[in-house]
Every structure is written in C-alpha cells, then in structure tokens.
Amino acid sequence: xxxxxxxxxxxxxxxxxxxxxxxxxxxxxxxxxxxxxxxxxxxxxxxxxxxxxxxxxxxxxxxxxxxxxxxxxxxxxxxxxxxxxxxxxxxxxxxxxxxxxxxxxxxxxxxxxxxxxxxxxxxxxxxxxxxxxxxxxxxxxxxxxxxxxxxxxxxxxxxxxxxxxxxxxxxxxxxxxxxxxxxxxxxxxxxxxxxxxxxxxxxxxxxxxxxxxxxxxxxxxxx
Numbered sequence: 001x002x003x004x005x006x007x008x009x010x011x012x013x014x015x016x017x018x019x020x021x022x023x024x025x026x027x028x029x030x031x032x033x034x035x036x037x038x039x040x041x042x043x044x045x046x047x048x049x050x051x052x053x054x055x056x057x058x059x060x061x062x063x064x065x066x067x068x069x070x071x072x073x074x075x076x077x078x079x080x081x082x083x084x085x086x087x088x089x090x091x092x093x094x095x096x097x098x099x100x101x102x103x104x105x106x107x108x109x110x111x112x113x114x115x116x117x118x119x120x121x122x123x124x125x126x127x128x129x130x131x132x133x134x135x136x137x138x139x140x141x142x143x144x145x146x147x148x149x150x151x152x153x154x155x156x157x158x159x160x161x162x163x164x165x166x167x168x169x170x171x172x173x174x175x176x177x178x179x180x181x182x183x184x185x186x187x188x189x190x191x192x193x194x195x196x197x198x199x200x201x202x203x204x205x206x207x208x209x210x211x212x213x214x215x216x217x218x219x220x221x222x223x
Contacts, residue, residue: 003060003061005027008060009026009030011060011083012112013026016136016140017086017137017140018133019136020132020136025129028129032118033114033115033118033119034113034115035112035114037110037113038111039110039111040109041108043104044104045104046111047088047102047103049102050099051098051099052099053088053092053099054115055088055113055114055115056086056092056116056119057087057111058085058112059084059086059087059111060109060112061109061110062083062105062106062110063081063083063105063106063107063109064103064109065079065080065081066079066080066102066104067101067102068101068102076192077191077192078192079147079151080184082183086140089144090141090144090145092116093116093120093141116137119133121134151192154166155192160193160203164203164204164207167182168220168222172222178221179219179222180219180220181218181219181220182220184218185218186201211223
C-alpha cells in the first residue's frame with residue numbers, strides 16, 4: 001500500500017533526527033528544511049564518488065550501502081543504512097567536500113533529502129522544534145565519526161580471525177546478547193573488514209568447528 005505524507009511523518013517522529021517532535025510538528029518543518037522524496041530501485045546509484053552534495057539523505061524505506069572503490073577496482077564497504085538512518089551528513093556539512101564513497105540502493109528504497117544548512121541553521125521563526133532537530137543532527141554527525149573510528153578498530157587486527165572477533169564482539173555488545181544478527185551478508189562483511197570473501201568464509205568455518213561461534217548467514221552465536 002502506498003504510503004501517505006502522514007504515514008511518513010509518523011515514521012519520522014521515531015527517527016533520531018526528529019526525536020522529540022510530533023508528526024504534526026514534523027509536517028510543519030519539512031518545507032522549511034527543503035525536504036523532497038525520491039525512490040530508487042535496487043542497485044541504483046544515489047551518489048557517486050566525487051559528487052559534492054548539500055543535502056543529507058534520510059532512509060524512509062529499504063536500505064542503502066556506502067562503499068569506496070580504489071583505482072584498481074577493489075571495493076570496501078563503509079556502511080549499510082536502513083530505515084531511519086542518515087547518510088551524507090558529514091560531506092554536506094563541509095562546503096565543496098567531494099564524496100569519497102558511492103551511495104547505492106542495496107534494495108528498493110525511498111529516501112527523503114533535507115538541506116543540511118537549513119537543518120543546522122534555525123529559521124527566522126526560531127521554533128523550538130527546529131532547534132531540537134538541529135541539536136539532534138549535531139549529535140548524529142558526532143555519532144557517525146565514532147562509527148568510522150570503530151571500523152578502524154575492527155579492521156586493525158592483522159589476521160582475519162582477529163578482525164572477525166573484533167567485529168563480532170562489538171555486535172554482541174551492541175545487541176546486549178551473545179546471539180545476534182549482523183547487517184551484512186558474507187560479501188558485504190568481507191568488504192567491511194577488508195578481506196577476501198573466500199578466505200573469510202574459510203575462517204568462519206574453522207571458527208565454527210573450533211566451537212568459537214555458530215553462524216548461519218547473518219545470524220551469529222558466540223560460544
């Protein structure tokens with residue numbers, strides 16, 4: 001069933017960016033924030049490396065993938081964002097900064113674009129809802145910086161097992177459980193950790209035989 005603006009506003013009220021605002025308040029803000037919505041088919045490029053952007057994307061439906069491709073065509077997955085997540089905020093915050101990642105629709109998705117300058121700089125009415133959203137955006141940008149730092153820690157160990165253990169330990173802590181799902185399939189996980197997929201699969205098999213983990217697709221149990 002096709003979503004209505006009211007449906008999207010109700011969803012936006014649950015997102016980190018609009019935390020603390022009601023659907024009606026959000027509906028009144030969107031025009032001020034330069035909001036517009038676009039749909040993408042799976043595999044479509046939303047942004048290309050080298051693009052300069054002013055808008056931040058907020059995923060309403062589906063999932064997007066951020067990846068870097070080096071001069072030899074090697075792909076490194078930077079992140080994967082689902083409904084409620086933002087992308088491009090750090091680049092949009094720095095005028096003239098070129099994207100170092102491609103943003104691709106991992107599946108059919110709907111994205112709302114917001115002008116970051118209008119989000120961060122409150123309008124002439126100085127409404128409290130806009131000010132709250134601006135504060136939320138600042139926190140999100142800071143949190144993204146922490147996420148990128150975390151990826152460095154996950155990829156830092158020299159062995160594939162070390163990288164896997166570092167990453168799975170984090171996901172377990174984040175889930176608050178030794179049983180959890182990760183947002184990557186095998187290829188995406190290999191790209192995220194910067195390792196060969198077949199080598200990763202072989203190492204996961206050895207870890208499972210050694211009784212360290214149980215895994216099926218994206219589901220893991222730490223033993």
